Amino acid sequence: MGRSLARLFVERGDWVALLGRDAEELARSQSDLQARGAPGVRVVTALCDLEDTGTFRPALEGVEQSLEGLDTVVVTAAVFATQEKLEADPVLAQKMLTVDFANTIVFCEEVRKKLLLRGTGTLCVFSSVAGDRARKPVVLYGAAKAGLSAYLEGLDHRYRSQGLTTVCVKPGFVKTAMTAGLPTPPFAGDPDEVAQTVLEAIDRGTPVVYAPPIWRAVMTAIKAMPRFIMRRAKF
Amino acid sequence: MAPTRIAGWGRQFVEGEELQPETLDGAPPVLFRGLGRSYGDSSLPAASSPIVVNTTRANRIIHFDAATGVLRAEAGFSLADMNRTFLPRGWFTPVTPGTSQVTLGGMVAADVHGKNHHVDGCFGSHVNRLKMRVADGRVIECGPDLERELFLATVAGMGLTGQILEVEFGLRRIPTPWIWQESQRVGDIDEYITCLKDAAKDWPMTVGWIDCLTQGKHLGRGFLMKGRWAQAHEAPARFPKELPNIRLPFTAPEFALSRPIVQAFNFALYNSHWPKKKVGLTDPFRFFYPLDFVQDWNRGYGRRGLTQYQCVLPDSAGTGAARRFLEILSKRGGASFLCVIKDCGPESPAYLSFPRPGISIALDIAVRDDTQALIDALNEHVLLEGGRIYLAKDQFTRPEHFRAMETRLPAFQAVRAKWDPEKRFKSAQSVRLFGD
Structure with a gap:
């Protein structure tokens, strides 16, 4: 999804910095964006790993310099595993909880400071519909994402008036590497469509965006379900 | 997990699993598959190796x-x-x-x-x-x-x-993102072939549609489209609009493409080309990809799906070859919604490349009980004419027919054996036709 979104940015002429942990992959995506981008687009990369908080500040400062400032930061990375795997492997569960909740927030805090210093900017973070309602297949993952969504909402309340716009993306099921091997539910989305929805939300400053948009209705229905149904439901 | 099913464009499903990684670096040594537009089973996994890797995320x-x-x-x-x-x-x-x-x-x-x-x-x-x-x-x-x-x-x-x-x-x-197109109505198959071969001398792009249901004198009436990229002085300065993209929301019932309906469609289409000749600008999307307009148009062929039969009839078969082919088709009552005849130039040195000098005929056929018999009959005829079929479209050809048509197959198999002696890369089609 990050790749699709970055393409939309460069096609309209935005400069982009890619952060990631695999230098070779970053370089390949960099040349892709360079070739697709409008003339004069600048694409830079920096190594950054959500598992290692020490990489956050150097990466952000590096790309801030090479892009001559940051106005929008998008966080798409996360760890995902099925509930069964997370229950069976506490090390993996801890990694997921750390990366998806604590470290993502630590990263966002770095970004918050930078954007507030600048006076204006947008922080767009991919949370998940899993954080909207506790459900059997996403007890742990959903807990991390619920926390993340709460943080993003708080950030929006507290800092929007000071120029920091927060966009919390709640993807429903999107066919990506993260969801590979899972049975495809109804309303599954495609990364390119999701990217388009997210780009519009970033431009408008929409605080919460569901992608594909139909998931807003789906989650409203699920949130309205009483506990005794959720205990029986399989989803 | 319930077994998943995969199909080619013709919607003939087999059991199998399709992986879709973000990068091809760590992909397992199995058959690769792209957007699955081959009609038959060439992108489907063999029963003995039920996984294929979809490459569409590796699109940088x-x-x-x-x-x-x-x-x-x-x-x-x-x-x-x-x-x-x-x-x-x-x-x-x-x-x-x-x-x-x-x-x-x-x-x-x-x-x-x-x-x-x-x-x-x-x-x-x-x-x-x-x-x-x-x-x-x-x-x-x-x-x-x-x-x-x-x-x-x-x-x-x-x-x-x-x-x-x-x-x-x-x-x-x-020169411009526009196409200059001339289309011409033709009264029967012989006139069509003559015009097609004539047009090849002056036009870089030719294609045509024919009505293969009308019998007798008007057999193979249709129209021929000729095109080239428009020059700057002929075309507007703006970029053409892409076709809208609609989805077929459901799989059509079987009668949707029954003979009378196709006949009515063909009649309407043929008569819509009222002037003998139409010339003008068009855009590349309409010219090259008219069917991309409906995203899942293959669902229009109903639950049982479709197959496309595409063969090349070599120049050596003479100018009557197309008429003979259509006569066999109409005798068997094959109702084809789409029949496209193209001109083919020299053969490629690639071992299994389909085209060779002659004409190529492509038919979309709704799958019915008699489809196998129809394909067998067409293949026997094509063999007699010295032609061959296109693997990317095929689902029903018998191995003995294919081997007889494709004299280059042993050479291909020899190269393949050298690079992949254990046959790690195989498809449902290679099992069916090459006996992998």
């Missing part, structure tokens, strides 16, 4: 040289994506099939051809380099002047020689 551009037009991209890069990116900059693929929903890897593996085959040949003849992973895990580069044997077996090799990771080929400069 590696390099584009704006001075020469040379483009190198990952195998999952699609033609639709290429057109969106490069058409506005004045570049177009040297060869395009009739849909833009294909990947570079698929275009190489099927060695696709287009309306310009009589002048430009197949896609494979424009490829400089392929980056492949072969059965022993090595990643190697090949091209017309590098590992030539492997290259010639991989082009049109239906993914059976190894995994195509990257493709490098030259895009062409186009």
Whole structure:
């Protein structure tokens, strides 16, 4: 999804910095964006790993310099595993909880400071519909994402008036590497469509965006379900 | 987990699993598959090896040289994506099939051809380099002047020689993103063939539709479309609008394509071309990809799906070959909604490349109880005429027919055996036709 979104940015002429942990992959995506981008687009990369908080500040400062400032930061990375795997492997569960909740927030805090210093900017973070309602297949993952969504909402309340716009993306099921091997539910989305929805939300400053948009209705229905149904439901 | 099912464009499902990784680096040594637009079972897994890898997420551009037009991209890069990116900059693929929903890897593996085959040949003849992973895990580069044997077996090799990771080929400069088109109504199949061969002398792109249900005197009436890229003084300065994209929300009932309905459609289509000749500008989307307008048009063929029969009838069969073919088809009552006849130029050196000098006939056929018998009869006729069929469309051909048509098969199999002795790369089609 990050790749699709970055393409939309460069096609309209935005400069982009890619952060990631695999230098070779970053370089390949960099040349892709360079070739697709409008003339004069600048694409830079920096190594950054959500598992290692020490990489956050150097990466952000590096790309801030090479892009001559940051106005929008998008966080798409996360760890995902099925509930069964997370229950069976506490090390993996801890990694997921750390990366998806604590470290993502630590990263966002770095970004918050930078954007507030600048006076204006947008922080767009991919949370998940899993954080909207506790459900059997996403007890742990959903807990991390619920926390993340709460943080993003708080950030929006507290800092929007000071120029920091927060966009919390709640993807429903999107066919990506993260969801590979899972049975495809109804309303599954495609990364390119999701990217388009997210780009519009970033431009408008929409605080919460569901992608594909139909998931807003789906989650409203699920949130309205009483506990005794959720205990029986399989989803 | 319940077993998943995969199908080609003809919606003939088999059990299997389709992986869709973000990068092809760690992909398991199994058959690669692109956007699944081959009609038959060429992109479907063999029963003994039920996994295929879908390459469509590996769609990055590696390099584009704006001075020469040379483009190198990952195998999952699609033609639709290429057109969106490069058409506005004045570049177009040297060869395009009739849909833009294909990947570079698929275009190489099927060695696709287009309306310009009589002048430009197949896609494979424009490829400089392929980056492949072969059965022993090595990643190697090949091209017309590098590992030539492997290259010639991989082009049109239906993914059976190894995994195509990257493709490098030259895009062409186009004068404008518009097409100058002339279309001409023809009264029967003989007139059609004469006009098609005449048009080939003056026009870089030709294609035509014929009505293959009307019998007797008007057998094979239809129209022939001729096109070329418009020059700057003929075309508007703006970029053409892309076709809207609609989805078929449901699978159509079987009677939707029954004989009377197709007959009525053909009648209406033929008579819509009231003037003998129409000339004018059109856009490349309508000209090259008229069917991309409806995203899942294959669902229009109902629950049982469809197959496409495409064969080439060589020049040596004479000018009456097309008429004889249509007579067999109409005698068997095959109701084909779409019948397209194209001109084919010289044969490619790639071992299994489909076209050869002559004409190619493509029919979309709704699958029914008698489809196997119909395909058998058509294949027997094509064999007599010295022609052959196109693997990318095939689902029903019998191995003995294919082996008789494809004299180059043993040479292909020999190269394949050299690079993949254990036959790690196989498809439902290679099992059916080559006995893998």
